[in-house]
Amino acid sequence: MTKIVLTGGPHTGKTSLLEAYARFDPTVVAFPEPASVVLAEHHGEKGYSVDELIANPEQFCGACLEVAHRQHQSVADDSIAVFDRGVADTIVYAQMAGLDGIADRAAQSAKIAAYDTVILCEFVGTYGERFETIEQAMEIHQRLAQLYKELGIRTITMPDVAISERVGILHQIVKQAPKG
Template sequence: MCAPPTRIVVTGGPGAGKTTLLDALAAAGHACSAEAGRGIIRDQAALGGPGLPWRDRELFAELMLCWEMRSHRMATGITFFDRGLPDIIGYLRVEGLAVPAHVHAAAREFRYAARVFLAPPWPAIYRTDDERKQPAELAERTCEAVADAYAEHGYELVELPRLPVAERARFVLDSVEQ
């Protein structure tokens, strides 16, 4: 019989090195789940779709919800997640939008490992691009909002050190092995 999946989340504000860390973990052979937001933005932009955060924030949140629930179900073994369901709660709050009851229900139902890694704001590496349009100040507020959402849902937040990616990856792997 297979062991149940272990789903490990790396969260934080935009531009704090989460995706770079997950890419390094994937390159080292670890299973990783891609970030919903960037994937949705790429897909919707390619299709001329309405589900972009600068067009319809509520639809964007619903698309992220679907993506994250599917990613959660597809996980096997140890899987590292670039964000998770409580991130959607943080996103909605930072945007000044109501959090629907079904989003809270999903965050309660689809659980991750108790320890969640938080990438703090890191001004030295923060950059905007075609998918990340938020100013640094909004990225910091997002970090606070997602941290609050995870804490409210009973997760232990472990702040990632601001180190080169290989050392950050080692920190995460050492913490997971404990």
Template sequence: MKSCINKFVITGGPGTGKSTLLYELAKKGFLCFPEASRSIIEEQLQIGGDLVPWVDMDRFSFACMERMKIFYNKSCDHPTFFDRGLPDILGYLYLTGCEDMQDIRDNIDAYHYHKTVFILPPWKEIYETDNARKEPFSEAICLHNHLIRSYEESGYHVVEIPQMSVDNRVDYILDYLEI
């Protein structure tokens, strides 16, 4: 697998602190892209649309993939962090039992991130549901395992970030990457 040395993915199930972590990385001057799926869900909820995973997971997955590719193509030569990467879509499809994933796999093969992907583990004490995050905590645990599988099958090395303060998580990542 080809590796893009400046495109870093932070992944994990819902409610693990990814958005907070990316917000802190952005405050340090790094280019960060938000979670495509959450953006699409929030947009759809505002307009009363039906492009949401609980209505049509296949259509929603395709929309997420297209949004993620836009983010990917907007990134630059400087270190850039993404709230989820294309293999996340595969992890969600594993969770739902979807069998037809070739288009997703083709795009994963075409869009490469840094070989190391950071995953935040399920953390019950910070987990919350809302209008865009409806999954129970038990599903977040299952998704965590599917995400590890999808990234490893796609050729990435998955590094779990310990449950600690957001500042310590930022330091952990930057120290690990030596940036």
């Protein structure tokens, strides 16, 4: 199996790229961002508001880690999987929230995840409405870049270009990715 992660700070176009690529190449298994899955599951099924979830970062990060585990366990041996954020992303968010226990759990999971390639997406256009300020987003981005480098995973920078160009770049990366 081949595992590719799209990462970067908030508002770097990861989700848009993943959705566009999934339409371009439906043979690739595309996994949504764990935080989006958690928000949808807890808001829809359990009736929590987004504010309630965000107010408890330990519960939120723990739930994101559980979703990431489920995603990784569902990858077939012969497939190519592209993830909107990797397990290591949870480490950065947990560290920034002072959640060392979650960060340690995520660090162990990141080793097990065994990603082949990480694509660090650069910021796109203007910075729209987000939970984070632009300064926080830039710090997250820098921490992610450093962490994946420390993990020794091949990292490629995705430039701020049109989505169609990003899809083409991602397609070349998928074609050349090591087959784990």
